[in-house]
Amino acid sequence: MDKTWASAAEAVADIPDGATVAVGGFGLCGIPHDLIHALLACGTGGLRVVSNNCGVDDGGLGMLLAARRIARMTSSYVGENKEFARQYLEGELEVELVPQGTLAERLRAGGAGIPAFYxxxxxxxxxxxxxxxxxxxxxxxxxxxxxxxxxxxxxxxxxxxxxSVTTDFALVRAAVGDTHGNLVFHSSARNFNPLVAVAGRITLAEVEELVPAGALDPDHVHLPGVFVQRVVVVADPGLKRIEKRTTALATTQAGN
Incomplete structure (x- = not known):
């Protein structure tokens, strides 16, 4: 029942060229950063990826795209990646654009064994x-x-x-996971991750904190371990890139 793997590199090593891969995250929020890096390092190519978006030019799935590792994308939003637009318009990348809610339901339905829906x-x-x-x-x-x-x-x-959508593999990120694969997500980082996880035949989860089986309150579990086959601990939990940083001047106190 222990589903932990020693490293992200080992966890992704058997993902073959041409595999279909669903990837969690929204923008750069909640993306499986370590698993994407590991997939990039192992040289796997011809991937057919299903994800809400394709990261940015130098982050997230954008790194796989820049390395020409992605052959097809099924996404709902691609506006933050100029290389994505270039490859698509020049015939280097196949793209299926899907309404965002429809994409979410296609993943959920796939995980539920529902072949199609209206x-x-x-x-x-x-x-x-x-x-x-x-x-x-x-x-x-x-x-x-x-x-x-x-x-x-x-x-x-x-x-x-x-x-519906099902894929050979799914890559997700969670705030906390136990050794049996039960996952807890943090706030908006939950986004597409549970839907992606259920759609994958083999789901890999990177977690910021690993706890023993039984340590999580069942009522607090967002995704049961039955949907997760491999768990790896994030190398640096504090490494989280902000997609767009917006700042504003502090408001002055009343009367000043």
Whole structure:
């Protein structure tokens, strides 16, 4: 039952070229920093990644992208990564853009064993009607486009069919985990991590603090260990990059 591994490098070593990998995080918040670095170091390529976004140019999944390790991205937001845009527009990267709530539900449904579901998101748009560019050719023409989606009426309203997502591997980060893989996330760093974890056939979790099995209050566990196969301890829990730093002048006291 002990699911701890000695290092992130060992935990990712068997992820093969061309694997599908779901990755937690939102922007740079809650990303599995150590596991991404380990995957970069081991040279794995041709990855088909599912994640809310692709990090930034020099951080998170952006490092794998810059090293040409990612062949396809399924994401909902990519606005912070110029290299992402360049590779996509020049035909080097295949991209499936998905409404954010739909992406979340596709991951959750995959983990629940639900093959597909109907949603109102995207009805009447290219999401349902097809034709969204997934891959461009080098000359700028569309090489691969999204297919037409099935739609259906329920109580007079139209819905579009979306297929669920499951992946070979999933990489997540948690604030606390025990040796059985039970995880607790911190505030907004929870974001996509639980959804990603349930969608992976083999889920790797990096944790900032590791505790013995039984130390966590069951009522406080956000993700049961049944969804996690490997646990590694973060090398430097304090290393957390801020995506955008915004500062403001301190307000003066009343009367001054």
């Amino acid at each position: 949603t109102p998101a995207g009805v009447g748009t290219a999401v349902a009607e097809g034709g969204l560019p997934w891959r461009y050719s080098a000359d700028g023409t569309v090489e691969v486009a999204s297919p037409v989606r099935e739609t259906r009426l329920f109580d007079g309203a139209e819905y579009v069919l979306e297929e």
